[in-house]
Amino acid sequence: xxxxxIAATDFDLALxxxxxxxxxxxxxxxxxxxxxxxxxxxxxxxxGMLKVREGGTPSPAGESSTLPGAVAHYFSLDHPLKEICASxxxxxxxxxxxxxxxxxxxxxxxxxxxxxxxxxxxxxxxAHIRQMSHALRQSYGRGAMLHGSHVYAFPTAQRLARCTExxxxxxxxxxxxxxxxxxxxxxxxxxxxxxxxxxLRDDELHAQLCALPGVGPKVANCVMLFAYERLRAFPIDVxxxxxxxxxxxxxxxxxxxxxxCEFSAQHFGKHGGYAQQYLFHHARKTTPRRLSPRAx
DNA sequence: CTCCAGGGATGAT
DNA sequence: ATCATCCATGGA
Numbered sequence: 001x002x003x004x005x006i007a008a009t010d011f012d013l014a015l016x017x018x019x020x021x022x023x024x025x026x027x028x029x030x031x032x033x034x035x036x037x038x039x040x041x042x043x044x045x046x047x048g049m050l051k052v053r054e055g056g057t058p059s060p061a062g063e064s065s066t067l068p069g070a071v072a073h074y075f076s077l078d079h080p081l082k083e084i085c086a087s088x089x090x091x092x093x094x095x096x097x098x099x100x101x102x103x104x105x106x107x108x109x110x111x112x113x114x115x116x117x118x119x120x121x122x123x124x125x126x127a128h129i130r131q132m133s134h135a136l137r138q139s140y141g142r143g144a145m146l147h148g149s150h151v152y153a154f155p156t157a158q159r160l161a162r163c164t165e166x167x168x169x170x171x172x173x174x175x176x177x178x179x180x181x182x183x184x185x186x187x188x189x190x191x192x193x194x195x196x197x198x199x200l201r202d203d204e205l206h207a208q209l210c211a212l213p214g215v216g217p218k219v220a221n222c223v224m225l226f227a228y229e230r231l232r233a234f235p236i237d238v239x240x241x242x243x244x245x246x247x248x249x250x251x252x253x254x255x256x257x258x259x260x261c262e263f264s265a266q267h268f269g270k271h272g273g274y275a276q277q278y279l280f281h282h283a284r285k286t287t288p289r290r291l292s293p294r295a296x
Numbered sequence: 297c298t299c300c301a302g303g304g305a306t307g308a309t
Numbered sequence: 310a311t312c313a314t315c316c317a318t319g320g321a
Contacts (some may be wrong), residue, residue: 018315121318122318123316123318124317124318124319125319125320125321127319127320128318128319128320131318131319132318172317172318172319173318174316174317175315175316175317175318176316176317177317213321217316225316255310256311258310258311289321
């Protein structure tokens, strides 16, 4: 059981983990428990420091990197956040989002874990995506012990490829099960090499990801941004589309999705993905939830 | 009960 | 090339 601290300035752990880019970290007292790849981790922020503990069974393959290095890499503590924010356009919506999201970093997630999770994300709220992620992990992921409780890694493509569609449906995936299974088999067979895709240019990577079952432009951009460190990638979901239309094109009818995509690509610059994440999280956390029918 | 969610695949214009 | 429809599931 290893334990240590690392410095983390301009970083807000809770904000980052709650921003809708990863879906498996759970609160544990003042900290969080989850996995970084195959490693079971507890991490707690104390000012500018991260207290980290690694739990349970070491991974069978053995991790090549040191744990402090893996944590710093996973949370992208090396990203120059001030420079990134300074590159954003200077408009009111963006300023409000930046003020709201201080310390939010775009993480570097494992390729397969991120791809598989976002395949399950279509037409699902964040809470539902978390449920599906946990179900897949508990059913098919490798378990480890941490603080006397079980922590599960995300299942490998090889493991999911051996499942039936019905088995995946038991994790409440619905129609997404078919796509996840098909993509898992492509990755498992080696027909698609997710690590090799990292060498491609942005447009080529986007095209290759969109060729996978269950992956369209939006999911491809999420995977590019959250797993391949393509900080220009700008996923447009229902929230961001709403923000763009309301804040950047008020009372303009007939604005195609194509035009919104072109606008966001040119307006938000080389770190557009960061800008997108700030706008997304700000909108999601400040938009009042609809009253329940019962309350009215 | 209804409405909607970090969409994508498919088939019709 | 754009547009409509369907797809399962569960919170609010």
